[in-house]
C-alpha cells in the first residue's frame with residue numbers, strides 16, 4: 135500500500151521503459167513511484183519475445199554506451215539462444231544470416247525488471263490506472279491523486295500523458311500472435327509478402343515451442359481482417375496452440391519531441407520502436423536510461439530536460455533515421471506481387487536486404 139502522495143518523480147507504466155527510467159532515477163537518489171494499471175506487470179503476454187543478444191546490440195546500436203550494464207537479462211528469463219535469422223519471401227526459400235538472438239520468457243523478463251528497480255528503491259503501485267495528468271498532479275481512475283515534480287509517460291502505445299498532451303499521431307500496426315508447443319529448430323524467421331500486407335509475419339522458436347505472429351497495415355489488406363491473415367499463417371504450423379494474444383505496435387519511429395515542461399515520454403509512448411524490424415524492448419530501455427539519468431541531473435543541478443532528446447539523438451539518431459527509411463521503402467517493396475518479391479530476395483540483394491532490416495544505410499553512397 136502506497137500512503138505517500140508527493141514524489142520527486144512519478145512514472146506511468148512499469149514496462150521496460152518505465153521500470154528502466156525508474157531504476158536510473160532511483161540510482162541517482164531520487165524518490166520515484168511507478169503506477170501501473172496491471173495487477174502483475176508483464177502479464178498477459180503481448181510480445182514476440184525476441185531481443186538481440188548484448189553483442190548483437192553493440193553492433194546494431196554502436197553509439198549506445200555500457201550495453202552490459204543496461205541489459206542484464208537473467209538466465210531464467212531466456213528461453214532459447216538463436217544463432218541464425220532467416221528472411222523468408224513467399225516462395226519459402228530464405229536468405230540466411232548469422233544472428234545472435236535471445237528468445238525471452240517476456241513475462242519473467244518484465245517481472246525481473248520490476249524486481250531490479252525495487253532492489254534499488256523504486257516504489258510500485260499496481261492495479262491503479264492513471265486517468266489524467268495536469269501539471270504536477272496525477273489522477274487515478276479510482277479518485278486518488280498523487281503529485282511529483284517530474285512525470286514520465288511510459289504507458290506504451292496508448293499512454294495517457296501522450297494522448298492528452300501531445301497531438302502528434304503515430305502509425306500503429308495491429309498484431310496477433312500465438313504460442314505453440316513443438317520443436318521449431320533454432321532459427322528466427324521473418325516472413326514477407328501477401329501473408330502480411332505492409333508488415334511481416336514471424337516464427338520465433340522457443341524451448342519446446344514457438345511464438346508465431348502476424349502484423350499488417352490495414353490500408354494494404356484489401357478489406358481482409360487481421361484475423362484472417364493470422365489464422366492462415368499460424369495455421370501453417372499445425373501444432374497445438376497454448377496461448378493467443380494481440381497488441382499494437384507504433385511504427386512511425388520516434389515523435390518530434392519527448393519533453394514538454396515537467397513531462398517526458400519514453401518507450402512506445404515516444405515511438406521508440408525500430409519500424410524496420412519491430413524491436414521495442416531494448417530500445418525502450420535505452421530511452422529509459424537516458425530519461426532517468428537526465429531527470430537526476432535536472433533535479434540535482436538544473437540541467438535542461440531537453441538534454442534527454444539531445445542524448446537520445448546522439449545514441450540512437452542515425453539508427454532510428456535509417457530504420458524509418460527502411461520501413462518506408464520496405465512498405466513499398468513488400469506490396470509487390472509475391473512472384474516479384476521472390477525474385478527480389480536473391481543472393482545478389484542479400485547484403486542490401488540485411489542492411490535494411492538492421493537499420494543501416496541501405497546503400498553506402500547515401
Ligand SMILES: Cc1cc2nc3c(=O)[nH]c(=O)nc-3n(C[C@H](O)[C@H](O)[C@H](O)COP(=O)(O)OP(=O)(O)OC[C@H]3O[C@@H](n4cnc5c(N)ncnc54)[C@H](O)[C@@H]3O)c2cc1C
Nearest residue numbers: 147149150151171181182183184264290381401402414415
Ligand atoms: C504483439 C507484439 C509483439 C512484439 N514483439 C516484440 C519483439 O519480439 N521484440 C521486441 O523487442 N519488441 C516487441 N514488441 C514491442 C515491445 O513489446 C514494446 O516496444 C515494449 O514493450 C515497449 O515497452 P514500454 O515500457 O514502452 O511499453 P509496455 O511494455 O507496453 O508497458 C506499458 C505499461 O504501462 C501500463 N499502462 C498503460 N496505460 C496505463 C495507465 N493509463 N495507467 C497506468 N498504467 C498504464 C501497462 O499496463 C504496461 O505495463 C512487440 C509488441 C507487440 C504488441
